[in-house]
Amino acid sequence: MVSLDDVKSTNSKLAIPNLVAVFAGATAGIGSFTLLHFAEHAIRPKIYFLGRSQEQADLLTKQLKEKNAEGEYIFVKADLSSIKNVDQACEKIRQQEESINILLMSQGALKLGTTEEGLPHVTAVAIMGRLRMAQNLLPLLRKGQSLRRVVSVMAGGKEGKLYLDDIPARRVNPAHGREHAATTMTLGLEGLARQAPEVSFVHSFPGPVMTNLIRKESGLMLRPLKYLFQWRYRNSWIGPEETGERHTFLCVSAQFPPKDGDDALGVPLEGKLEVVKGSDGVQGSGVYIVDERSEVCSNSFNSLAKYRDVGAVDKVWQGLDTEFKRILG
Template identity: 45%
Template structure:
């Protein structure tokens, strides 16, 4: 476990390690986990330029003011968008690409627990936000991330280290039992990161689990099961949650620490303190560029490593990649926005 004090010590050196002008994109950043992660990265950075995307203009305006109070040297651009739609993701990315030549950090937290609903593009809503939308941002912005000097990272926050069986005949998890859906989606996310990493070995990819944090996913429950979960959370939540501040600090650490290097180097990070080791990648090798990490920043254990190894042997990385490209082509006609 990386202690909170070690996390804070590392974060205190972010500004001096990277200098001014880091460019970051935070998606799903107007509440909960995304908001606290955005704020801690902004607070510790030197004159950052940050784009953050969400659905609420009111929340965007509020957070912009709070970011300016945290770090007046930064530039903060809110983009109002419903990123459950892949075509909207493309529009957002085109706007960012028209203004930037390089991006240091892409941080993704958009999500939904709306089972049994569908987007206008024919995607299961849960899968659209947690998987397709996030991955569309990745493939669209990856060329700019590869152009960055120093820090080059993609972080998606869902439930890393909880990889489970994949239902190959139902990638969108339309009929996957709710109790099995998390493991299915977690594995899909991790395997997609592995596929992208093959094309960008100079970029770090992290699938993180935030722990028990009041993240906002249950603020608008639909269906009996979701209401039951919301009630149960109110009862047990206070006993198991970590603070949103700690969550944000730990995510700033994921975004900047040398503990998580790219496979082929070039992804600079805050130097490690004594006693903190480079993380083991999803392939079981130390420092291999793709990481599935728990709420304390440590890599998944041998059980998950074995599951992912079996998926690779079965060609599942390629199957997930090909399926995702097929859906992107069906919806937009291209594998990535131009």
């Protein structure tokens, strides 16, 4: 485990000025916790944060200015369950910026049914929308100076069974839903890393954090799960401060370097911290899966290797691109 003291010490040494960051799904939950802590540590950051609620965004902007009055905070209102909306939000950012340093994605909610674009709601937001956003913003990330990183907060380390013939998970057995989603995300990030080895990618599992993952619109069938989670993890919740600091650490620490490019390592390592193994088991290979204590999840290496050996990285992106073309024309 990476101690919280080491995490905070690393974050406090973030000395790269004028970082440009994009936080998706940041008006509540883990995204907002991380955004506030990142803003507190950063020097004159420019931060785009995406979400649905203008009211929440206004409140968050006030908090951000209290944390760091020298930062610039730009809200992009978007319903990220729509691939078309994801493209539009990314286009707004591309019109304003030539480069980006950090993309953190935490959008998602447990909601039954399908979107207007014909995708299961959960995977539309948490998988397909995220990978589409990372794909769209990759050219800007490749141009970032001093730091180039993508962090997806979801289910790193929970990889397992993958349904290659059903990437959107329309018919996936619910018992394997998380494994399928986690594997799709990690292999999807590996595909992006092949295109941009100078960018690093982190897929994290946040652990039991009290968020609004299950909302009123999730439906009556899912609401009992909210109370089940609260009871099950009543003695082990990870608080907003710790999850915010740990995910800021994932955004900035040199523990997670790109495969290529010594100019984008982030905050230098100190003490016992060292460059960690990537999702392929190779130290510093550019794509990393970590748990709620910022430790690498080596338990997933074998299952990922099995799928990688049969060309699953390309097949995942073929499945994604098929859906993107269907939706976008």
